[in-house]
Amino acid sequence: MDPTIELFDRAIKAASASYSPYSNFRVGAALLCEDGSVVTGTNVENRSFGLTICAERSAVVSAVSQGKRSFAALAISCPDADYAVGPCGACRQVISEFVGADFPVYFAGKDGIFVKRSMGQLLPDDSLHELGEVR
Ligand code: THU
Numbered sequence: 001m002d003p004t005i006e007l008f009d010r011a012i013k014a015a016s017a018s019y020s021p022y023s024n025f026r027v028g029a030a031l032l033c034e035d036g037s038v039v040t041g042t043n044v045e046n047r048s049f050g051l052t053i054c055a056e057r058s059a060v061v062s063a064v065s066q067g068k069r070s071f072a073a074l075a076i077s078c079p080d081a082d083y084a085v086g087p088c089g090a091c092r093q094v095i096s097e098f099v100g101a102d103f104p105v106y107f108a109g110k111d112g113i114f115v116k117r118s119m120g121q122l123l124p125d126d127s128l129h130e131l132g133e134v135r
Helices: 003-015 055-065 089-096
Strands: 028-033 038-042 071-077 104-108 114-118
Touching (some): 003 028, 003 055, 028 055, 038 055, 055 071, 055 089
Parallel strands (some): 071 104
Antiparallel strands (some): 028 038, 028 071, 104 114
């Protein structure tokens, strides 16, 4: 699968399920698993704002809940953004639990022009898996 096309297509579709009545900012995430499957997630807001769950964490939690822990790439679509928006700090930490420093993360705004970053770029100087392989 070409992550720049098919994976973004899945991320855009996932964003259409966004529950974001407070921000009106839809986000979709599509996680390509090592087995070739794709698990998606979207942001789910709450009237208690701090309980909002981002699209990226929705996707990771969903994948792990399905028994998938090995991932090849992540695409994030923000169809309401004028520019490419990368994952928030909390999501960077959660994604990094399951991937290595070379893991590619692609993100794009409404124009579809994407930015590619590695996990190591998004979360530099982190222990990542130096603590040992726990997966
Ligand atoms: N959001 C995400 O889903 N992922 C991000 O990386 C950035 C922010 C969501 C949270 C909230 O529902 C909305 O976008 C506005 O911040």
